[in-house]
Amino acid sequence: NAGVTQTPKFRVLKTGQSMTLLCAQDMNHEYMYWYRQDPGMGLRLIHYSVGEGTTAKGEVPDGYNVSRLKKQNFLLGLESAAPSQTSVYFCASGSVNSNEQYFGPGTRLTVT
């Protein structure tokens, strides 16, 4: 099993450009999450999903959109990137039977 994977691993965007980050999991987990990690700020939840077709806002949702069309995939979109969105983005997944979250390897995004 690959676990949780993320693409791409690195990306550089110019201000105003758009992009989509893809998270995929092969553990048949119901829950999926997108976090951003900034120095000294820990992991902050952007959006999450408790099942296919459902999404909800986390702590810092502004400037991001998400979609969960398939159970195994959770997409994070930036419609108009800003330098404040420079960060490392982590996806995670978890099952209804356990609170444990399994993290992907992360995507390092730089917005210039």
Next chain:
Amino acid sequence: GENVEQHPSTLSVQEGDSAVIKCTYSDSASNYFPWYKQELGKRPQLIIDIRSNVGEKKDQRIAVTLNKTAKHFSLHITETQPEDSAVYFCAAIHNTDKLIFGTGTRLQVFP
């Protein structure tokens, strides 16, 4: 909503000494408290967790204690080794709600 505070932000210890990291939470309904370890450039990984019906849990050199009355929990690492050097995050959650993370503690273990 839940708020988790973590201290200290950095911690340096000599190899073989113990390390203690403390977290406090605000929501008395929170019932699950995991600890994640993140090595440089890697993903966070669960190292130990505790539920609110338990006061202490151990796994070899790692232990977690929970004080529900005071709403704080702590990670204890004994006989520290250089490979324990990493950033450690605590978190809290109520049932299937969202995990809220602390801001992390950078632990350095010097040989």
